[in-house]
Amino acid sequence: MQSFCGAFPVLPGKEQAGRDFAKACMDVRQKECADYLKRVGITKESWHLQKTLMGSFILVYYEAADVAKSFEILAKSKEPFEVWFKEQVLQVTGVDLNKPMEGPPPEQVFSMAT
DSSP states (O other), X not given: OEEXXXXXXXXXXXXXXXXXXXXXXXXXXXXXXXXXXXXXXXXXXXXXXXEEXXXXXXXXXXXXXXXXXXXXXXXXOOOHHHHHHHHHHHHHHOOOTTSOOSSOOOOOOOOOOO
């Protein structure tokens, strides 16, 4: 199992939109979101809003058998939920999940379980 942990910038004035997006995924669109996670191979995902002196970020953590493949499937997907999901990400963070991520993936420098 691989994991992904990344920080997505929240555009100015979009914190509430980010909260609303998360709430919709956990509430009115929960079944669609669960189906999407299965389609792209994600077994666990969590989002965290982090306020910093440099602005707010949404920290995303997820686990999948193949992280790169999950991004590839999402980028190519035309499923209605995934189209909506990618549009929400773009509006809140400015990140276009239809395109490959620029630069290398985040580097894990520590992991420990007890």
